[in-house]
Amino acid sequence: MPDRSITYHWGERSLLITLGNRTHARIRALYVVEFLFTVAMGTVFLLEPLPSRLVFAHWAACFGASVLYLLAAYRFLARIFFSEKILLEQNSLTLIRKTIFAQRVRHFDWRFIGALHYEGKVAKTDHPLKGKCFDYFGFETQEHLIQSLHDDGNMYFDSIEGRVYFAAGVYSWTAEEMVQLMKLYMGASLQLGPEWKEMLQEQEWDDAQAPGA
Numbered sequence: 001m002p003d004r005s006i007t008y009h010w011g012e013r014s015l016l017i018t019l020g021n022r023t024h025a026r027i028r029a030l031y032v033v034e035f036l037f038t039v040a041m042g043t044v045f046l047l048e049p050l051p052s053r054l055v056f057a058h059w060a061a062c063f064g065a066s067v068l069y070l071l072a073a074y075r076f077l078a079r080i081f082f083s084e085k086i087l088l089e090q091n092s093l094t095l096i097r098k099t100i101f102a103q104r105v106r107h108f109d110w111r112f113i114g115a116l117h118y119e120g121k122v123a124k125t126d127h128p129l130k131g132k133c134f135d136y137f138g139f140e141t142q143e144h145l146i147q148s149l150h151d152d153g154n155m156y157f158d159s160i161e162g163r164v165y166f167a168a169g170v171y172s173w174t175a176e177e178m179v180q181l182m183k184l185y186m187g188a189s190l191q192l193g194p195e196w197k198e199m200l201q202e203q204e205w206d207d208a209q210a211p212g213a
Contacts, residue, residue, distance in 0.1 A: 006174065008181055015185040017086040017178060019167060028080070035076040042068030074101065084168060088185055095166050106164070110189065114158035116182075117193035118175050119165075172199055 009016040046065035078099040087094040093113060097104045153165035155175060167175065176199055183190055 015088040019084040021082050031079050035072050038068055038072035108159050112160050115191040115193045116157050118155050118195055
């Protein structure tokens with residue numbers, strides 16, 4: 001079933017894929033908790049009772065609280081309103097990451113881009129306190145949650161700048177749909193890593209690798 005949260009806009013000479021914000025609900029909940037905790041810390045600074053003669057201390061407390069409020073608001077809004085877009089054109093691939101405060105646009109020439117790979121969740125070392133049979137204390141669950149907090153993307157390619165990750169929060173079945181449409185636009189010029197052979201149907205893989213496809 002197609003992922004309706006991702007939109008595809010076909011231009012005359014381009015394909016724009018809008019991923020939006022695919023942050024998991026549990027991660028969003030953690031962002032809310034972090035925001036509330038930081039605001040609470042700022043309030044503690046602000047309401048801390050100090051002798052009236054310590055004017056400088058009062059101003060310092062107000063300044064510290066203001067900094068914490070601004071930091072909390074910035075981090076929370078930047079994460080909640082994060083969005084990602086992928087623009088495919090004949091000569092280049094453009095990755096666009098946007099928050100409520102800033103936008104980062106990166107252009108890559110197709111000639112200097114390696115094969116497209118799907119990595120998903122990187123293999124990790126088990127938590128040392130994880131149970132052998134069942135994770136009774138939730139250590140392993142928390143490890144996966146922390147890993148998701150620092151997720152830069154589930155797809156990547158190698159370029160002159162190094163390895164470039166994108167498509168955060170995109171799972172394998174959605175990645176397959178994306179690659180199929182990217183192939184439809186780019187044809188055989190889109191290079192795919194070997195892992196796609198297992199992810200895509202065998203006939204689709206053969207068609208993608210056939211000369212002149």
